[in-house]
Amino acid sequence: MKHIHNMNFVEELRWRGMLHDIMPGTEELLNKGMASGYIGFDPTADSLHVGHLTQIMTLIHFQRAGHKPFALVGGATGMVGDPSGKSAERNLLTEEILQHNLDSVKKQLEIFLDFKSGAENSAEMVNNYDWFKGFDFLNFIRDVGKHITVNYMMAKDSVKKRLEGETGMSFTEFSYQLVQGYDFYYLWQNRNCTLQMGGSDQWGNIVTGTELIRRKGRGEAFALTTQLIKKADGTKFGKSEGGNIWLDAEKTSPYQFYQFWLNTTDEDAKSYIKIFTLFDQETIEAMIVEHDAAPHLRVIQKALAKDITLRVHGEAGFLKAIKSTEFLFGSTGIEFLGELTDAEVLAIFSGVPNFTISKAELEAGIPVTDLLATKTAIFPSKGEAKKMIAGGGTAINKEKVGTPDDVYNAANLINNKYLVVQKGKRNYFLIIAE
């Protein structure tokens, strides 16, 4: 089986602005031919979120460059808790939750990488619990702990910060880097895996691995980290009003997912299109020129949102997202809903949070604040609803709600069934009266 060796992995990351740090010798290793590398994913939740996409894209590039990617799901490391970037001790997950998370994460990774083609460089999934479950404590500290000094471990940023901070750090978390380091050692020894990649916050952990390989295995292994994605204004990437943007359609609907990317600022979009899509350099440069000429068309945002939504949610998910977007933000008037069948309406609003209320109650008339805060959970409290209405931030059926005392009744229903609520400009809700 030949590998598609038409591109240089490191160069690829470099021009895309993804590369953060790379150990000397790594490029030479990769240029010699097919190499194996891995990235670890922590099963802290039962879905990956957009923050994980950088790592996923890194593995995709790695595979496209003809190398063999391993995705390690941390069944064992997940039980310990990575202190990197954490200011306080992490809560440990129970084994059942962990197992559930692992299964979910595995399924999602299969969307992105080629695991089954049978090619020499097809991806593989490994779970470090497999090699840790039979490894008892005494043997671990004898065989692994012996090779790394505490001085070395304490010098790591992730450890140093916690030692200086107020909360302290348990022995469990302190051991984390050694556990992760052993993963690398194990994969190096058993799967000929010579490169570990990860976010820039993982550098310390990765290097503990290469160190362990050097000392215990008298071998050589390499490290490469990618930029932590931040927004241009310095705030955290991957959160929206509601919280994390998940890859799981149950947690973040394809519509919401698409909207997240579509709402990217110009500045961020230009860097994200390089990181989160596979368009080549020429295509992206052309897009940027086009965008700068007519920024209001948001060419980049649209391409970005489409590409990622397609990859994550497939054609069907993308079409749904587009349909909803066009209806909600396009020029179509709200009356258009009246021309649709129930099934069509539900399809358009499938990604929009919806609530059901009793039609009988509505016929008697319901004050807006009750409608939005009590009968539905669009607002957390009536006071909140009142304020928002007074501030002019609420609309029903695309008409601003005048005062908090307004009363809505069955006559306001569209199709004798629906109310379309907007909180702010961008947040839509559907109320169904039954």
Added chain:
RNA sequence: GGGGAGAUACCAGAGCGGUCAAAUGGGACGGACUGUAAAUCCGUUGCUUCGGCUACGAAGGUUCGAAUCCUUCUCUCCCCA
């Protein structure tokens, strides 16, 4: 073990007997402008049946009245040993 300082809304941080649902800044949310952008400006930021109600680490107490004073407890930080 001894001595000192502190705990206030999402965070930081003022207030030190009534005028405190609590200054100010940040964050968050909303409005205007625009392009579902950025920047800027403006507004909101405990709940309410709009009478009130619950809130300033916890529990008691003093007082007509407490975030503010007293007692005990819990926790945090600093200094000395």
